[in-house]
Amino acid sequence: MNNFSRRDFLKISGMAAMVGALGSVGFDLTPIESYAVELSIKSAKQTTTICPYCAVGCGLIVHTDKNTGKILDIEGDPDHPINEGSLCAKGAALYQLAENPSRITQVFYRAPYSDRWETKHWDWALDRIAANVKKSRDDSFVHKNTAGQVVNRTEGIAHVGSAALDNEECWLLQGMMRALGLVYIEHQARI
């Protein structure tokens, strides 16, 4: 008897099924077949992740090609005690969140009164944002309120977001925004 695990089985059968199914609908699969043959599960590194959609927290395994660094496949993690490898439609589609031609890959900027986006460099954008933050903060900062109490706040800048960030990013963000003096700090949890 073969002694491979369910996970090994999924790895092998997934690839084969894809090539087999398409062959029957009249497409020329030669280039795909040779690409598929080049793809080797052995050259993929596996990492675990948790689904970024609802809050059940299902486990997934991501296969990344070690040579190209591209994600080859994302599937459910059979070892995860909550989902035991199963996924809903969204988790099952997670590959398309990673590999998607519509992903924003550059900084976009809309100038005042403009009707279009332009692309910008990171340094330009971050310099400009920092300058905007400083101006808004300096213009609106209140050190002491009318009762003479030290409040060190600005009501001129607001922030929302995000339940989609990692815990560590959330903590850093609340720290930064509070250090800037913001009181309008909100996100998805409120609504």
Added chain:
Amino acid sequence: MTNHWIDIRNSDCILIMGSNAAANHPISFKWVRWAMENGATLISVDPRFNRTASQADIYARIRPGTDIAFLGGMINHIVSNKKYFEEYVAHYTNASFIVNHEFTFQDGLFSGYDHEKHRYDKSTWTFVKDENGLPKRDPSLKDPQCVFQLMKEHFSRYTPEKVSSTTGTPVEDLMKVWETYSSTGKRMRTGTIMYAMGWTQHTVGVQNIRAMSIIQLLLGNMGMPGGGVNALRGESNVQGSTDHGLLFHILPGYLGTPVASVTNLAAYNEKNTPKSQDPLSANWWQNKPKYIASYLKAMFGDAAKPENDLGYEWMPKPEDGKNYSWLDLFDNMYQGEITGFFSWGQNPAVSGANANKVRRAMTRLDWMVTVNLFDNETSSFWKGPGMDPGKIKTEVFLLPCAASMEKDGSITNSGRWMQWRYKASEPPGEARSDGDIMVALWKRIREAYGKDGVVPEPILNFRWDFAQEGQYNSHAIAKLINGYFEKDVTVNGMTYKKGDLVPSFAFLQPDGSTSSGCWLYCNSYTEEGNMAARREKADPTAMGLYSGWAWSWPVNRRILYNRASVDLEGQPWSFDKDILRWTAENAWVGDVPDGGWPPMADKKRTKRPFIMKPDGLASIFGPGLAEGPFPEHYEPLESPIYQNPFSSQRINPAAVIYTTKADTWSSNDRRYPFVATTHRVTEHWQTGVMSRWLPWLLETQPELFVEISRELGELKGIKNGDRVVVSSPRGQVDAVALVTPRIAPLNIQGKVVHLVSLPWCYGWVHPKNSGDAANLLTPSTGDPNTRIPETKAFMVDVSKKEGA
């Protein structure tokens, strides 16, 4: 969730109400089905016969916004038919407390209402104290002024007929649900509630949950496996983002944000630390001074010293009594009071109630920074429908960020499980992780304020030692969140060195000698390692705790209030509901006990089980909420009936209502005769930014539809597939009509009331002409405790689109 996802399998009766878990938390149904295969009953109560309903043993239809009537009727049923778990109620709740004689309830209002301010003076909502300053009690629960009897009287008005006439649920369906669920009051049985936005997004949202909490306490389900009150949260890390204080009113760990009049740390501790005279109460929040001090030390590092009050002055202080909540934020932005705005991984132009007001508000900004994976209705608001870019000054940035598998870090699920995840690949093109963007931006802000600027101290003193070589490092922040000994500290005879990670929040100090970014997470990253990354599958209790998998707060406890799952001797109420037990060796085995003290029978050394309450007991009478200590039915702001069946008080007497010209609303208005609600679909998520751009998902649910009943279809001449316009006082959307028996009209006070429902996940950016946000219809009115908008019950019209 007080419990967790896998624990649902331990339930005997699962009530899914205010949630469509089969559609929106699909994998949870693995555990619902497990329970059902072991004999559990599934009850679904929902305005629509949805996917959850199709799996349920019992389905009951309900009018949106009438959950308190439904649950109040259940409380009446439980009490009148003696279905409650008497021993649990007497010992673990405040049912026996004697209430102040001046507390009254009359015609929809409790004592102390100010008609001008729309607020309560709660000074009569108190207990009578004995000579020791402790609440007087009647353990027999018979005193007419005790909480139990007042509750019984209050809910005696919720008769089956009155409830049916309000909710539209046939009496026989009410009885079926109430009788089945109340069977979990028996010792051997536990019932759980799975709820979500169908309960929270109302002007009475908090009282909806309060009503269920009262039911769970009466039935002895809190702290029990297969019991609890389970909030099904909607985003992968909304639990974590809430825990880490991304809301105006809380700092990480649910510490209250310090307000203007509280001018120093001692005053903060005095005002915010509850006191208890009761030696049997752990009153765990008495430790607050340790947690706020440790947070300040995490924020300001070495700059936080006892001499400068640990940097307390540098924390921004909201003005006393002023609200900076979501609805207030956009209200002030609409009125031109906000110049700059960060919308970081969020799409308010689609998710915000009264979305037209939100979109208009954005035109008044000087600048907006958005960070996202895809283009969306917020980033591109300036070229949206009805917008003239040539008149909009807002400078907008759209920064490309990394997706979840393109960075290392942790997230916390609804069951409080903090789980680490790993970077699988680089973000595409020039996209960067959000952490890297934060570090890069902060570096520039710090440099600028190093030269000049208004009050630079909080910025310059914000702790930056974890950003090694200017790089974001998630492990460094995770460790700071756990916390360090900031100098050598001796606790219980053991000396910890400066730089050691703190083992748990029991070791945190009030004097600045420890740091912890969030006390609740103290114990998550210790000298033993990164607890969130654990993958051990052992389950010694065989109850699905999986205590070695990842880490849960607090201190890896899996079921909250679990000391209420045992009797006074520390033995489980039921042998097959055993997640915690006191042994002959005088120790607890099972889950991490909710406090290690011996069981209640040891009157000298024990503590009561609800350790976060000042008196250690769960509240049936809850004096802390804005609109009353008992839930009461009020109609939604926009409602199909003129009069509240229960009193002359039509709406929540403390409901939050906004008054700009964008805040139109109208009730009992013939122009908007149909009750509307919103829902979700499995294949899309939230505003659709992370699902509409994915072809595999979009293909399955390509455009906006509105579900209407066959009866409404006939009334308005609408056939399945017709293009229709749904309109409310605030806006309108085009949709495809989905005529279905899933929706049916309701009989409300003898009147036929029609219902429609729309998914809220579509937006004009992509795909073109597939429908815009359902939130263009919803009202900007909010719950007075949380200010969550009432997006689940409002009034609309539906008509065939002209020329379609």
